[in-house]
Amino acid sequence: MNIVFEAVSKRLGGTLVLHDFSLSIASGEKIALMGLSGSGKTTALKLINGLLQADTGQITLEGRPLASYPIYRLRHQIGYVIQQVGLFPHFTVRQNIAVVPRLAGWRKPQIDARLAELLGLLRLDEALLDRFPHQLSGGQAQRVGIARALAVDPPVLLLDEPFAALDPIYKAEIWAEFLELPALRHKTILLVSHDATESATFAQKIAFLHEGKLVQIDSPLNILLQPKHPTIERFFNPHRLEVAMHFVKLANLVPWLLPTEAAPSTQKLVFGGEHTFAQAWRKAEESRATLLCIEHLPNAQPFFTTTTQLWNAFEAYWQSQKVAFATH
Amino acid sequence: MEWLQFWKLYQQEILLQSGHHFMLSLWALSLAVVAGVALGILLAKVQGLATPVLLVLGMIQTLPSLALLGFLLPFLGLGIVPALVALFLYALLPIVRNTYTGIVGIAPPIIEAALAMGMPPAKRLWQVELPLAAPVIFGGIRTAAVINVGVATLCALIAAGGLGEFIFRGIALNNAAMIWSGAVPAALMALAFDLVLGVLEKFARTIFKAFLLSLCGVAIGFTLWKLTPSLAAKTPKIGMDAEFKSRADGWQALKKHYSLGEFQAVELDAGLMYQALAQDQVELIGGYSTDGRIAAYNLQVLEDDKHFFPPYEACPLVSRKTLAKFPDLNSVFERIAGKIPDSVMQRLNYEVDKLQHNPREVAQRFLAGLQLNTQIVREGKPDLVIGGKKFTEQYILAEIFKCLIENYTPYTVGLKGGLGGTQIAFEALLHGEIDLYPEYIGTGLLVLLNTPPEVYQPILHQRQQVSRLVADQCLQRFDLVWLPALGFSNSYAVMMKKDRAKALKISKISDLIKYPKN
DSSP: OOEEEEEEEEEETTEEEEEEEEEEEOTTOEEEEEESTTSSHHHHHHHHTTSSOOSEEEEEETTEEGGGSOHHHHHHTEEEEETTOOOOTTSOHHHHHTHHHHHTTOOHHHHHHHHHHHHHHTTOOGGGGGSOGGGSOHHHHHHHHHHHHHTTOOSEEEEESTTTTSOHHHHHHHHHHHHTOGGGTTSEEEEEOSOHHHHHHHOSEEEEEETTEEEEEEOHHHHHHSOSSHHHHHHHGGGHHHHHHHHHHHTTEEEEEEEOTTOOOSSSOOOOSSEEHHHHHHHHHHTTOEEEEEEEOTTOOSSOSSHHHHHHHHHHHOTTSOOOOEEO | OHHHHHHHHHHHHHHHHHHHHHHHHHHHHHHHHHHHHHHHHHHHHSTTOHHHHHHHHHHHHHSOHHHHHHHHHHHHOSSHHHHHHHHHHHHHHHHHHHHHHHHHTSOHHHHHHHHHTTOOHHHIIIIIIHHHHHHHHHHHHHHHHHHHHHHHGGGGGBTOOSTHHHHHHHHHHTOHHHHHHHHHHHHHHHHHHHHHHHHHHHTHHHHHHHHHHHHHHHHHHHHHHHHSOOOSOOOOEEEEOHHHHHSTTSHHHHHHHHTOOOOEEEEBOHHHHHHHHHTTSSSEEEEETTOTHHHHTTEEEOBOTTOOSOOOBEEEEEEHHHHHHSTTHHHHHHTTTTOBOHHHHHHHHHHHHTTOOOHHHHHHHHHHHTTOOOOOOOOSSOSEEEEEESSHHHHHHHHHHHHHHHHHSSOOEEEEEEEOSHHHHHHHHHTTSOSEEEEEHHHIIIIISOOOHHHHGGGTTOHHHHHHHHHHHHHHHHOEEEOOOOBOBOOEEEEEEHHHHHHHTOOBGGGGGGOOOO
C-alpha cells in the first residue's frame, strides 16, 4: 500500500507542527522519520491512521484520498505500535492481541491459529497468553504490542519509537529480532525514531524533519555523509562511530576495538589508511588512541565492495579525527 | 437496657421502616447511577460541558436538604416522589463527577491504541472506557449510597416515611431510645452499603456491566411497582409533625376522643405542613393555633368542641429569685395580661412570617396600639435576660417583654432568643442563664412537670384547675412563677382550607366524622 503526503499542513494548539509536508512512500518501502522533538514526526504518523486530520493538503493511500476510506475498517489495515504500548490493562494478553481480529469479524478458530502463529513469530511463551499486562516485563509487553499490531497481518505498519522505553542492551536484542521478522518484508513501514543506529539499520530512507518541514530525504549513508541541514549534522555527530560500526556489520565485516595502553577513551580513536596490523598498532600507540580493526570476511558485500572504500568514505567526512585501520 | 426494651417493643415498626428506608435509598441510588453514569459519559465526550454541569450539581449538593424538599413541594407534592427526587439529586454529583474523572483520567496511550485499532465509539466505551473507569465510578456510587441513606432520614419530614420518623419523633419527645432506634439502623445501613459496594469495587472492572444493568433493572422495577396508581379508595390525609403524631395528647388520642373514622396520618415538618395543606397535598393538618400562616393561607381552625386539647395559654415564666430582685416585674406584666387574644397573636406572627416585618417593630407597634410607651430602647449591660424558643411567636413575645420592661422600669433587658426547644429553654432558666421566657401552661404540665396521666387526665380540660396545678407544682419543685397569662392559647389545632370547610359544612372537629372518602 503506497502512502503519499501532498503539501500537508497541520496546526496543533496554535503551533504549526507540519508545514507543507510532502512525502511519497512506495508500497513495501521502509522509511524512518527522524528529527528533534516537536519536529512533527509523530503528527505525520497520526495523520496516516486518522488519529489526526490534515488542515490543508491531503494524504492518499493507493491513490485514493484517506477521507474516502471508512476510517474504522481502514485502521484494521494499519498496525500501530507506540512507545507506551497502550495494552488494555483489563484484558489478558490473549484478549489484547485478539482485539483487531475480533473487530474485523474473525471466527474463534481463525483467531486461535493466528495467536499461535504470532507467539512463535515473536518468541512469546504460551503461558503469557492468560496474563494481564501488569504481569509482563517491559520487553514482553512491547512484543505483545507488536503482536497486536500484526494480528491481522496489515499491509502498513506505523512504529512510533517502539523500543524507546527499553534498556539499551535489551533494546538491541529485541530490535535485531524484530528486523529479522519475515512478516515485515512486504509491509510498508514508517518508523519514528530518535535513534540514528536504529533508523540507519532499519530504513531504506531516512526522512529528516525540522520544525514541521521535510529538510532531507535520502539513504541513511547519504544522510550521514552529506547532511543538508546543520541540525542533521548535529543530530548524527555523536553517533557517527556507532552508525559506522553498523554499516561495517552490514557489510559483513567484523569490527573490533583495541585500546592502546595510553588510550584515554574509545571516542578519540582510530586513524587511517590501509596498513598492516603492526603498522596500525604502532601508529595508534604513538597517538595514544584506540585501534579499530576490521576483519574482512570472505562473503562480504552490500554497502562497500572494499574496506578501503568504506574508510575513504569515513575519512572524507570525518576530517577532524584520524581513522586507524588494519586488515589481516 | 431501656433501649433494648424499646427496640423489642417497636421491633416490627423498626424493621418495617428499615425496609422502607432501604428501598427508598436503593431506588434513588439506582436511578442516580443510571442517569449519573450516562451524564458523566456525556460530560467526558462533549468538550466544555463538564465545568458548568458540575458547577450546577455542586450547587444542588450544597442546598440544605430541608430547603430542597421545601422547594420541591409545590411541584411534586408530598410523599415518595419528592423524596426520591431529592435523594436522586444529592446522589447525582458524586456519580457524575467520578464517571467523568474516571473516563477522562484513562491513560492517553490506551485510548490512542483503541482508536488506532479501529474500535468504534460504542465498543470503545463499553469495552475500554467504562471498565477502566469502573473503580473510580464505584467510589462515587459508594459515596452517593452513604449520602442517600443519611438524607433519606429527612424524608420523614415530607411524609415519605423511613427511619427518620423515629429520629424526629424522638427529638420532639426528647426520647433518646426512640432517636437511637432510628439512627442506629440508619447508620448500620450506611455501613452495609459502603461495605458491600467496597467489596464489589474490587471486582469493578469485571462486574461493571452486570452491575449497571442490574441497577437499571432495579430502577425500572421499583418505578413500575411503586408508581403504578393503586385502585384502592384513598383515605383522607392529615398532616402533622412528629410531636403531634406521637404524643400522648396527640393524634391517636384525638382520634379516639372524637371517634373519628379512617384518616391517614402523614408525618410532616411543622414548617412545611401549612404550605402542604394550602396546596392540597393533605386535606387536614394538626397545626398550632396561633401560627401566622393560618391567616396567610386562608385556613380554618376547627373548633375543639369536645375539649380535647389542654389549655396552652402563654405566660411569662420567671424564677422567684428574679422576681424578688426586680419586684416591679409583676406590675409591668399586668399591663399586657389578657391583651393578646388568639387573633392578635396570629396577626403578629403573620406580620413577621409572611410580611417579613422585624419582630421588634411588630412588638413596638402592638404596644403602641395599647397606648403604652415604646420610646425607650436600652443597649448595654443587661440587668436581666429574656429567653425564647426557636419560633416566630417567641421572638415577638421576647421583644414585647423587653420593650415593656425598659419603658416602665429602669432596667436594661438583654435577649437570648432561638433556644432550640422546650428542654433547652427550661434548663437555661433553671441555671440562671436567662431570667424569664414565654412558656405555655400545657407544656408546663406535660413536659416541664412530666405529670403522670393519672393525675392530669381527670382535670385536663378544666383550664382553671390545670393552671393552678402547674403554678403550684412549678413553685414547689423549681421555684418558678407563672406570671399572668397573655390571653392567647397556642394549642394544637386541627385545620383545613376555609373554602373546603365551607363546602363540606365542617366547622368543628366532631364534624369530621362525616368527612367524605375520596
